[in-house]
Amino acid sequence: MKDVENRDIMHALNQGFRYTVKELNTRLKGFDLYASQWAILYCLDRFGTMTQTEIWKYLNTEAPTVTRTLVRLEENGWISRKQGKDKRERIIELTPLAIEKIPQVKDSVASFDQEMLSSLSQQEKNQLFTLLGKLKSAGENTE
Amino acid sequence: MKDVENRDIMHALNQGFRYTVKELNTRLKGFDLYASQWAILYCLDRFGTMTQTEIWKYLNTEAPTVTRTLVRLEENGWISRKQGKDKRERIIELTPLAIEKIPQVKDSVASFDQEMLSSLSQQEKNQLFTLLGKLKSAGENTE
DNA sequence: TTTATATATTTACCTAAGTAAATAAATACC
DNA sequence: GGTATTTATTTACTTAGGTAAATATATAAA
Numbered sequence: 001m002k003d004v005e006n007r008d009i010m011h012a013l014n015q016g017f018r019y020t021v022k023e024l025n026t027r028l029k030g031f032d033l034y035a036s037q038w039a040i041l042y043c044l045d046r047f048g049t050m051t052q053t054e055i056w057k058y059l060n061t062e063a064p065t066v067t068r069t070l071v072r073l074e075e076n077g078w079i080s081r082k083q084g085k086d087k088r089e090r091i092i093e094l095t096p097l098a099i100e101k102i103p104q105v106k107d108s109v110a111s112f113d114q115e116m117l118s119s120l121s122q123q124e125k126n127q128l129f130t131l132l133g134k135l136k137s138a139g140e141n142t143e
Numbered sequence: 144m145k146d147v148e149n150r151d152i153m154h155a156l157n158q159g160f161r162y163t164v165k166e167l168n169t170r171l172k173g174f175d176l177y178a179s180q181w182a183i184l185y186c187l188d189r190f191g192t193m194t195q196t197e198i199w200k201y202l203n204t205e206a207p208t209v210t211r212t213l214v215r216l217e218e219n220g221w222i223s224r225k226q227g228k229d230k231r232e233r234i235i236e237l238t239p240l241a242i243e244k245i246p247q248v249k250d251s252v253a254s255f256d257q258e259m260l261s262s263l264s265q266q267e268k269n270q271l272f273t274l275l276g277k278l279k280s281a282g283e284n285t286e
Numbered sequence: 287t288t289t290a291t292a293t294a295t296t297t298a299c300c301t302a303a304g305t306a307a308a309t310a311a312a313t314a315c316c
Numbered sequence: 317g318g319t320a321t322t323t324a325t326t327t328a329c330t331t332a333g334g335t336a337a338a339t340a341t342a343t344a345a346a
Contacts, residue, residue, distance in 0.1 A: 003265055004272040006256035012275040015203045017160035019280050036332060060158045065333050075205050088294040088341045113149035120278040129147040131153040131271040134262040137162050177304060208303050231311045231324040
């Protein structure tokens, strides 16, 4: 087989990503959630209460993006925000409603992930993960 | 090594994608272009004149997204749109200005792509491309 | 302690990508 | 030919993600 070109890899990354988000959004519609909202709920479910900074750093996104999404999550009753000891920061926690609903969402997303990756063997999954990790990324030290 | 979990692959895909777009945007700033605008110019450079439908189908996105981006590209003098024989469709072509500037942009993007993938051997690039292609995707036939 | 700097969050404003519905032209059907 | 359906594009509206600048609090430095 002919060697693949860099630009075609980047294009494939693009398409793979867009398709997964689009499709995940349709699966989450029944829960009145968007993919990016779920990403935050997932964090909170996994790590417990977090500050906004912890969230955007973990998700590798930016502060204003998280602010906006949290506002929507709060409006819809998924999270609450309270002041921390440090009065600049806000501590985010799941509401009881969220804690009740999250297991279902998690199952649904897990089955979506599985479906997306169903053509790959476990070995291929490990490979893919490793290769994705080798992409130059934000945390990288270029020196 | 422990087997990777589906959700961690999806997370890695997310992060890889977001970082590449973010970074590409900063590289393209000097050309007054955004990544998604470049995606369209790249198509036109590669395939010649195209209809809008051909563009959004190739990029695996939606019609309104392309309409919007083309409006901006037209405002900035990169493309022009003329009516086709079929009066519903619009034929998109690069302006002389775009044809003049594109080679530089292409060089810049190529070096960005190379940098993003610099940690991967050619064999790993081929692997990554193959694995990305195995993700369940829009064109897929599930039967 | 007062001033300067750093940090956490928000606001304002931009582009991107999506869905649903409107519009207009082409095609199929009777 | 006239009606119904399909196709190409656009409009309106939603969320997402980004940068730059504003705000408020905390920390460092003089």
